[in-house]
Amino acid sequence: MRILHTSDWHLGRSFHGVDMLEHQARFLDHLLEVVDDEGVDLVAVAGDVYDRALPPVDAIKLASDTFARLAASRARVVVTSGNHDSAHRLGFADDLIDSAGVHIRTRASRVGEPVLVDDAHGPVAVHGIPYLDPDLLREHWDLESRGHAAVLGEAMRRIRTDLSSRPGVRSVVLAHAFVSGDAPVEASDSERDISVGGVSRVPTSLRRHRLRRVGPPPRTPHAVRAGPLLRLAARLLVLGDQAPQGFLARRPRCERLRRSGVRRCAGASAARPDQRDAGRAARLPDHADLESAWLQVSLTDPVRPLRAMEQLRQRFPHVLQLGFAPPEVSTESLTRRPDVRRSDHDIALDFLREVRGQGASEVESALLRDACDACCPDRDLDQVIS
Structure with missing residues (x-):
């Protein structure tokens, strides 16, 4: 039987x-x-x-x-x-x-x-x-x-x-x-x-x-x-x-359904620091064996690529999770003397530089300034006299 x-x-x-x-x-x-x-x-x-x-x-x-x-x-x-x-x-x-x-x-x-x-x-x-x-x-x-x-x-x-x-x-x-x-x-x-x-x-x-x-x-x-x-x-x-x-x-007869299983991989994308607009995350080298696998990817770029998941899925359509693990960035440059007052805009720019490893562009800086101003009370608003 x-x-x-x-x-x-x-x-x-x-x-x-x-x-x-x-x-x-x-x-x-x-x-x-x-x-x-x-x-x-x-x-x-x-x-x-x-x-x-x-x-x-x-x-x-x-x-x-x-x-x-x-x-x-x-x-x-x-x-x-x-x-x-x-x-x-x-x-x-x-x-x-x-x-x-x-x-x-x-x-x-x-x-x-x-x-x-x-x-x-x-x-x-x-x-x-x-x-x-x-x-x-x-x-x-x-x-x-x-x-x-x-x-x-x-x-x-x-x-x-x-x-x-x-x-x-x-x-x-x-x-x-x-x-x-x-x-x-x-x-x-x-x-x-x-x-x-x-x-x-x-x-x-x-x-x-x-x-x-x-x-x-x-x-x-x-x-x-x-x-x-x-x-x-x-x-x-x-x-x-x-x-x-x-x-x-007998030895099991297996069908892997053209998948090589669940894999984890980490590495930098092929993007250069000045290519943040495209990311080019899909150009990871020497990973042909991962193209049919379900993937958990961790990018180690010093600058977070924009639309990284979109770029990755152009080559690796089965990416399930995407994380970002940049190398540690020194925070010494963020140290300020207690008596130096910094604006909310300066704090936001420093934070962006710390988490991304690169400062904001002119457009990003202007957006952050508008956001900070929108959160502050309007100093030109007439006071209500009761």
């Missing part, structure tokens, strides 16, 4: 104000191509179909169209809900949708109820564990401790009970959880932090109840992770074969 593992689509997500739906749709087109090209029998979607509980209408339509296309393919589909999904909305009409070959598992009450998928060697029991809220299930499942480890432990107990009634049947379990060992773990850049005192973490010991991997005897426990859909993190798709003797995971 050929299995395609994917997760974290996060449909409807925006990234620094950029709508990602177009790129997500291209990835899902690629996923359908992999299903056809690789002869996939089972597509396992392990949670976070949407980016939030109330996804945009266009995101719902994209998910609906994708599931309909998967239902028309040769593959069976098992989908679980993640912590970003609304279990009730994603699982709407799940019993009806089951008949189309797309099995959506979002209800805790169905944990331990497998989807049976047959191949030439017999049935495979596919158990989908949705994201389980420990606070909601602790009393309902009569758990002694709190946290995700407790609810997932109970979920695995129910799955083992089911599998004990199916001797010899191969099994696959998919879940959406934060699995870590004892070492500190960096947060994923695609996930919101749901931890409270570490109760969001699940120990790696639970992996022994998941996938079996083909290898030298004895067969070793194995779990695989698909990762977020776009290159805001690691892997996208994992292909594997469920053979009679166990599970063999």
